[in-house]
Amino acid sequence: DPIPAPDINNCTPTTEDKKGLQCCPKPSDKIHDFRLPESPPAVLRTRPAAHNAAKDPKYVAKYRQAVALMKGLGKDDPRNFWNQANVHCAYCEGSYHYTVPIKYCFIHGIQKELQVHSSWLFYPFHRWYLYFHERILADLIDDPTFALPFWNWDAPEGMYMPAIFEDDHLLNPLYDANRNAKHRVPGTVLDLNYGKDDNPDDNDTIIRKNLFTMHSQMLSISSTDWCSFFGDPYRFGCEPMPGSGKIENIPHNTVHNWTGTDSTLPPCTGEDMGVFYSAGRDPIFYAHHGNIDRMWYLWKNNFGGQDITDTDWLDSSFLFYDEKQRLVRVTVRDSLDTALLGYDYQSVDIPWIAPTY
Ligand code: C2O
Secondary structure, eight states: OOOOOOOGGGOOOOOGGGTTOOOOOOOOSOOEEOOOOSSOOSSOEEEOBHHHHTTOHHHHHHHHHHHHHHHHSOTTOTTSHHHHHHHHHHHHTTOOEEEEOHHHHSSTTEEEEOOOSSSTTHHHHHHHHHHHHHHHHHHHTTOTTOOOOBOOTTSGGGOSOOGGGTTTGGGOTTOOSOSOTTTTSTTOOOOTTOOSSOOOSOHHHHHHHHHHHHHHHHHSSOTTOHHHHHBOOOOTTSOSOOOBOHHIIIIIIHHHHHHSOOTTSTTOOOTTTTSHHHHTTSTHHHHHHHHHHHHHHHHHHTTOOOOOOOHHHHTOEEEEEOTTSOEEEEESGGGSOTTTTTEEEOOOOOTTSSOOO
16 A cells, blocks of 8 residues: 555654754645646746856746745744744654554554655655655745756866855855855865765866766666665555665765765764754755755656656655645655656756766
8 A cells, every 4th residue: 555644733853863853744634636737837837057047147046035024924823934944854764654554463552663864765755855846936936937056066167065055154045154164165076976985086087986976876677676676665564764766865965965074074964964863954865855856857858767656756745835834745656757746857968878988
């Protein structure tokens, strides 16, 4: 059976080792079921590469204004930036559980944790998370064409901490103090294979290795081997985190860790990007996940990848607050077609199709 949407009225703080944080959304008794349009909406949002968007001062100003407005919303407003960040925390750090009846587990009413990482829910959950985040930003600046940028870390021009998140930091709502100080030095190349130590290779070598990594993570999968792409099946009553797909592992996790503070230096937490509970507090999160989402988009549109047809995946569901502060239930099934969701990606070179030595 599919994984049910969480019961947000039964949400608990994160566990002690995750700081006992209160990440639960505002309770609500009214749930709206999402209705997918039959044809793409008239206005399509095109998500630009962050390094290209940086050259368009109007876009940068709009994006900064939208995030500033989102940060300024009241504490009770589910659209508020910090509440948005907590949406991720709640779905990742054990805030939600569901009850599994006896027929599944032989123990009456066992509680199972709901977790969206390291399984086939990874891509669809984050697609929906960005969908609502983007619509809230667009609504706040009253611009239906507004689209989030994507961090184009799979191309040499994008293999840096994107400047729009770093420039003029005192005045920039996209800036976050909790990023790795060494990696924010302009010109520092992102290592898609980052572990805990900085790569001693020269920049050209790191870039070349990154392209080979992208090639193997994206293109060494046959179009029908969906577990390698999406992650392992995660069904009702089963243990969370059965296993991640290739991209979730590298470069998704590695870019998170490269961006967050150095976890080998006190306080050793890797905040913000390097840990689930705080990752959404860094505006760069949404650009990183824009490119993760773009990998799903490219896999289908450019490389013949197929979506999973198992109804346990298709009928799994999530809850999010939308731009009108309504609680909306969405399904994996409704996330598959980005055109129907009203967005696509700026088309840029894909230099890892045939990388050279
Ligand atoms: Cu929900 Cu990039 O993690």
